[in-house]
Amino acid sequence: QVQLVESGGGLVQPGGSLRLSCAASGTISGIYSMAWYRQAPGKQRELVAHITSGGSTTYADSVKGRFTISRDNAKITVFLQMNSLKPEDTAVYYCRVIGDGYIYWGQGTQVTVSS
Numbered sequence: 001q002v003q004l005v006e007s008g009g010g011l012v013q014p015g016g017s018l019r020l021s022c023a024a025s026g027t028i029s030g031i032y033s034m035a036w037y038r039q040a041p042g043k044q045r046e047l048v049a050h051i052t053s054g055g056s057t058t059y060a061d062s063v064k065g066r067f068t069i070s071r072d073n074a075k076i077t078v079f080l081q082m083n084s085l086k087p088e089d090t091a092v093y094y095c096r097v098i099g100d101g102y103i104y105w106g107q108g109t110q111v112t113v114s115s
Helices: none
Strands: 003-007 010-012 018-025 031-039 046-052 057-059 067-072 077-082 091-099 102-105 109-113
Touching: 003 091, 003 102, 018 031, 018 091, 018 109, 031 067, 031 077, 046 067, 046 077, 057 067, 077 091
Parallel strands: 010 109
Antiparallel strands: 003 018, 018 077, 031 046, 031 091, 046 057, 067 077, 091 102, 091 109
């Protein structure tokens, strides 16, 4: 059974940086895409960044120029480098992997941006 495990969340001051990682335990062949979502209290889960198998990336307007998504296909790992963090970036961040005809989700990691 494949599981996605996120790490790298925490408390950071406004303007700071964090790097999130999401690694798969098990094997996923034929990965179609990988992505990061987030959900703030009282809000719907939203797409933050997406990367295709070919390496094409898209970002939510609110994080463009500040966040960077990348992947390591060999290790089935996806990263999210978050710079210039703002209080409104506070949320639980989830990774999602589509592959083998399935959609896999991680358990989430809390990111809190506060002084």
